[in-house]
Amino acid sequence: MINDAHASALSNxxxxxxxxxxxxWLLLLVSAATWFLIIYKAVELARIQRAGAAYVQAFWNSAxxxxxxxxxxxxxxxxxxxxxxxxxxxxxxxxxSHFPNAEAAAAHVSDILTRALRQTIQNQTTHLETGxxxxxxxxxxxxxxxxxxxxVGIMAALHGIADAGTADLSTVSGPIGEAxxxxxxxxxxxxxxxxxxxxxxxxxxxxxxxxxxxxYDVLSHLATDKAxxxxxxxxxx
Numbered sequence: 001m002i003n004d005a006h007a008s009a010l011s012n013x014x015x016x017x018x019x020x021x022x023x024x025w026l027l028l029l030v031s032a033a034t035w036f037l038i039i040y041k042a043v044e045l046a047r048i049q050r051a052g053a054a055y056v057q058a059f060w061n062s063a064x065x066x067x068x069x070x071x072x073x074x075x076x077x078x079x080x081x082x083x084x085x086x087x088x089x090x091x092x093x094x095x096x097s098h099f100p101n102a103e104a105a106a107a108h109v110s111d112i113l114t115r116a117l118r119q120t121i122q123n124q125t126t127h128l129e130t131g132x133x134x135x136x137x138x139x140x141x142x143x144x145x146x147x148x149x150x151x152v153g154i155m156a157a158l159h160g161i162a163d164a165g166t167a168d169l170s171t172v173s174g175p176i177g178e179a180x181x182x183x184x185x186x187x188x189x190x191x192x193x194x195x196x197x198x199x200x201x202x203x204x205x206x207x208x209x210x211x212x213x214x215x216y217d218v219l220s221h222l223a224t225d226k227a228x229x230x231x232x233x234x235x236x237x
Contacts, residue, residue, distance in 0.1 A: 017156040023149030023182050027142060031189040034138050037131050038196040045203050048080060048128070052207070055081040056214055065221045066230045080124040080207075081214050084117060088218045091116030093231055102228035110223045117215040125208055132200055139194035146186015153179025 055076060062068035069085040076082035095112050099105035157176050221227060 017153055020149045020153040020179060020182055023145060024185055027146060027185040027189050030138055030142060034135065034189065034193050037134060038192060041131055041200055045200065049207060051079045052081045052210060055079050066227045069218060069221065070231065080211060083124055084120050084211065084215055084218055087116050087120035088113050088222050092222055092227065096228065096232050102225065102232040105228060106225065113219050113223055117219060121211050121215060124211065128204055132197055135193045135197040139190045139197055142190035142193065143186045146183045149182030150179045153182060
């Protein structure tokens with residue numbers, strides 16, 4: 001009897017109230033978009049984490065860290081670690097352009113680099129967080145959208161039952177089952193969004209710590225007399 005009721009509810013979805021059907025189609029589209037975004041962000045973060053780790057390893061294996069920081073960023077346009085290097089070198093070159101030599105430019109180098117690296121980290125973090133707001137919105141709103149569809153569906157089902165003049169189980173189970181599917185669809189749409197959002201937030205926190213750590217390494221290598229002389233010689237050349 002229960003299986004027959006479930007089969008009846010599923011088979012009658014095509015005849016559901018138009019508003020309920022609209023809610024179900026909306027949740028289906030949102031669910032598809034959510035899964036696409038989850039897969040895209042998972043692939044993007046995995047690629048960036050691998051590329052970042054490889055860049056840091058190459059940095060430590062380089063013969064001259066300053067030359068590495070100066071020359072390699074152009075070859076890694078989508079690597080946040082390379083963006084850190086580029087941000088520090090660009091800030092230092094800009095600072096050097098206002099002085100006749102490296103010795104005169106030595107003052108306040110650490111402060112300038114710290115500000116530039118912090119801004120670069122913020123920019124990269126903001127870029128990597130793109131799309132997470134969508135997951136948060138879906139996770140917070142999808143259950144209520146589904147509940148709205150259920151309420152509307154139950155109201156329509158009750159009107160239909162009243163018009164039919166009968167309320168036996170076979171009459172009630174189909175329309176009420178159709179309405180309850182909207183709630184299930186809303187929950188089914190929200191759960192992956194919430195899980196994905198929390199997972200990405202944790203991974204971004206870990207990667208943010210790696211950015212902070214590498215930024216300190218960049219600062220320690222660029223805020224030196226050797227880096228100033230190297231970049232000043234490059235600018236003059």
